Amino acid sequence: MKRRFSRQYIIRLLKRIAIVMAGLVILFFLLNWIFPLPDKIDYSSILTDGKGEVINASLTNDDKWRMKTELDEISPLLRKTIIAKEDKHFYSHPGINVVAIGRAFFKNLFRWKRTSGASTITMQVARALEHRKRTLPNKIAEMFRALQLEWKYDKDEILQMYLNLVPYGGNIEGVKAAALLYFNKNPDHLSLAEITALSIIPNRPSSLVIGRHNGRIVEERNRWLQKFADDDVFTDKEISDALAEPLTATRNTVPHYAPHLFYKLSRQQKGAIESHIDLNMQLKTEKIVLDYVRSQRLRNIRNAAVVIIDNRTNRVVSYVGSSDFTDTLDDGQVNGAAAIRQPGSTLKPLLYALCFDEGLLTPKSVMTDVPVNYEGYAPENYDQKFNGYVSIQYALEHSLNIPAVKSLSLLGQEKMIDQLIKCRFKQIEKDRKKLGLSLILGGCGTTLEELTALFAAFANEGKFSRPSFTNADSVKNTVQLISPAASYMINNILSKVNRPDFPLNWTATERMPKIAWKTGTSYGRRDGWSIGYNKNYTVGIWTGNFSGAGVPDLSGANIATPLLFRIFNTIDYNNDKEWFSPPADLELRQVCSETGLPPGDHCTSITSDYFIPLISSTRTCSNWQEIMTSPDEKIAYCKSCAPATGYKKKWYKMIEPEMQLWFAENRIAFQSIPPHNPDCELIFKGSAPVIQFPVNKMEYLINKKNPEPLQLICKTAPDVSKVYWYINNKFYKASPSGEKQFFLPEEGPVKISCTDDKGRNRNITIYVKFVNL
Structure with a gap:
């Protein structure tokens, strides 16, 4: 009976224990649901260079230097030292060490004061997540949080959290921030002596301050090292080396290199940002830009920006947003590399490359550089001069505007815009419905980042890839923007040195590698651009003022290109070994130098020209x-x-x-075709005169006090020698073909007619209003 009672008693006892355990489990999950773990940790944003070294960082929202230590940065030495000092049984207990709690309880009870703690690493993490006063209820809450941590994370993750949250004096938290600010190292490079020195700071943060109490810290460090030796944690050699290591550390400042790139990327990505910056190149480039802009301030040119892309990897290896980030007078914190500006003539190479691929043009194609009017838009060249017949190669070398506008009209601006949108020109995509032919002369908005990435495509056989700023940029959206043949033709033209935008100072190019480059100057001389490239790098330069003020001396050729050459001299000094090779689908042919077309029977001046078989026009010259x-x-x-x-x-x-x-x-003699037989009764059709000015359906405001006459300009067929002008159906004047005439219109709608000597006619209507100006 006693035996049966005993067995029943044990069974009931086990059931009660099971019920209690189940109740505790249910209670834990209930409390876990009601009081979720506050494990959202705010880390400092940090920027590392291509070698993994921290080059910039920012404070957290609570003004702490708390840099996230990744799992792979926790070296075996760091792990072993911290566990030996803080929690020997870390990998065996469930977050609470019951034995240590009991030992600490009796020690503190018999000595009537707190002499021994029992906090595990997990409990210390819980305490760091929720700062509470040290009371018994809070200790119980801390244990609950420790159990929550053990339930949610594995041991390595908890150790990582501990190393990220442990305080190391002042506003420094986490071993990574401490290693950087005290020893200028990453955590995985710390020695045993340095790790031990850091590990004693959290216990006495006010009396053991690195840089002020190094002597005391060494004493405490050595005491712990000796304890490690007694417990056989490390070998005698490791301990003796650590004991002999001096402590010369002091608190340093966080590096602040590449600030514009850091603030740009930290808005997009929190925590650790692994950039591709080559720090040595970055610092050299910053110094060159700073010195160069200082020399230009007498011209009132006060800023510059630079982006450098490694063409082989498509990585941004240098990024300078202004000449001096700390300069508050000239808005040094503005990021000129990402600012939307007018690109001037920098888009012309892409335009001509697209025309090559469409079979519309070749480098030696000849175009007229004379006044032109597109429904009121009358572009002018930079020097306000005209050159007559020019080849496309000459037009690009001299950055002529009129041939570029004609080429865009020939190609169609929508095709050009579509290609720019593929290259992620965001402002152009936003404004595409507003853009006209002025797009090619800078009548749009772009950034230095976008332009530099575009020119990198010329260095990669016409393939555009989105530039990579960080290791997180894993997606490579490669677009075959232009053919390798068109890319090579552009490279060949832009690498010529007999150009008007070649720097006057020859010393800037004495040891410079061979490059191709294009300059640009925006309207009002507000922006000076120069973007160059070779096999290795693409370098984009912007110069000007962040205020938008124009400067008479500012141009891409005079201001931006010398800076471009200085930078290439530094980053790719004396490198002439590699250049681009013509692709297999590019060939040479003989063409008439007067038209750029394959020669006809009467062509006497012949030159060679690149062309793309089956693409380029085979129409022969009929000059x-x-x-x-x-x-x-x-x-x-x-x-x-x-x-x-x-x-x-x-x-x-x-x-x-x-x-x-x-x-x-221009008083240049030429032989004109004689006028057609006046007795010819043939009715001529087509080729009617085109009235270029005034522009059809346009409104013209004329000053009442000082009225100025309007020009009459028309374009006729080659066989026309005379035209007849009519105003409101009344004969006005006869004049030779191509000669400008003037007339003072009446107010209101005005009909203008032009008839050539073949009887062909064209009518337009304009609207005139007299106003007080």
């Missing part, structure tokens, strides 16, 4: 035509009106009316 004329060459005949006998045939060079006008204005 010369045979015309039937009277024996005295005063009248020209067509097939319908030519006499049976008594005429002659003569070859004439076909000159566009706009060129005839330019030749006349």
Whole structure:
């Protein structure tokens, strides 16, 4: 009976224990749900360079230097030392060491004071997450939090949290911040002596301050090292080396290199930011920019920005947002590399490359550089001069505006905009409906980051890749922007040195590697650009003022390019070993130098030109035509009106009316086609005059007090020698083809008509209003 009672008693006891345990488990999960673990830790944002060294950091929201120590930064030595000192049984207890609690309780009870603690590493993490006064209820809450931590995280993660939260004096928390600020090292580079010295700081943060109490710290450090020796934690050699190591550490400041890049990236990514910055190159570039801008301040040019991309990896290895981040007078904290500015002529290489790929042009294609008007838009060259016939190569080398606008009109601005959007030109994508032909002359918004990335595509056979700023930039959206053939043709043109934008100071190029580069100057001389590249690097330069003030001396050629050359001299000194090779799908052919087309039977001046087989135009040159004329060459005949006998045939060079006008204005002699037979009864169709000015349907405001006449300008076919102007259906004046006329209109709608000597007519209507100006 006694035995049966005993067995029943044990069974009931086990059931009660099981019920209690189940109740405790249920209670734990209930409390865990009601009081979730406050484990959201605010870490400092830090920026590391390509070698993993910290080059910039910021305080947390509670003004702490708390830098996250990653698991791979916890070296075996660091792990072993911390566990030996703080919690020998860390990997065996569930967050609470019951034996240590009992031992501490009896020690404190019999001595009537606190002489021994029982906090595990997990409990110390719980205490760091919730700062509480040291009372018994709070201790119980701390144990509950420790159990929550053990339930949610594994041991290595808890150790990582401990090393991230432990205080090391002042506003320094975590071993990474302490290692950097006291020893200028990463945690995995700390020695045994340094780890031990740091481990004693949290217990006495006010009396053991590194830099002020190094002697006391060494004494305490050595005491712990001797204890490690007694417990056989480390070998005698390791202990003796650590004991002999001096402690010369003091509190340092956090490095603040590449500040513009750091603040840019820290807004996008919190915590550790692993950049590709080459710190040596970064510091050299910053110094060059600072010194250069100082030399330009007498010209009132007060800032510059630089972006450098490694073309082989597409990584941003240097990033300078202004000449001096600390300069408050000239807005040094503004990031000029990311600021939206007008790009000037820097988009022209892409335009011509796209035209090459469309078969519209080749480098030796000839275009007219004379006044042109596109529905009121009349572009001018930078020097306000015109050059007549020019090749595309010459137009790009000299950055002529009119051939660029004509090329964009030929290509279609939508195709150009689409390609820029593929290259992530955000402002252009936003404004695409507002953009016109002025886009190619800088009538849009871009950034130095975008332009530098675009030019890096020329160095990579026309493939555009989004530049990589950090290791987190894993997605590589590569776009074949232009063909390798078009890319090579552009590289060949932009690497010529006989250009007007070549620096006057030859010493800047004495040891510089061969590069291709393009300059740009925005409207009002507010921005000076120069972007260059070779096989190794693409370097983008912006110069100007963050205030937007224009400067008469500012231009891409005069100001930005010398800085570009100085930087290339530094980062790729004397490197002429590699250059771009022509791709297999690019060939040379003979072309007429007057048109850039394959020569016809009467072409006498021949040159060689690159072309893309099956893409480039195969149309032959028809620059010369045979015309039937009277024996005295005063009248020209067509097939319908030519006499049976008594005429002659003569070859004439076909000159566009706009060129005839330019030749006349510049007093350049040319042979014009004689006027057509006036007795010819053929009705001429097509090729009616085009009235270039005034512009159809435009409103013109004229000053009442000092009215100025309007110009009458038209474009006619080559066989036209005379035009007749009519105003509101009344004859006004006859004039030679291409000659400018002037008239003072009446107020209201005005009909203007132009009829050529073949009877072809064109009408437009303008609206005139007289105002007090």
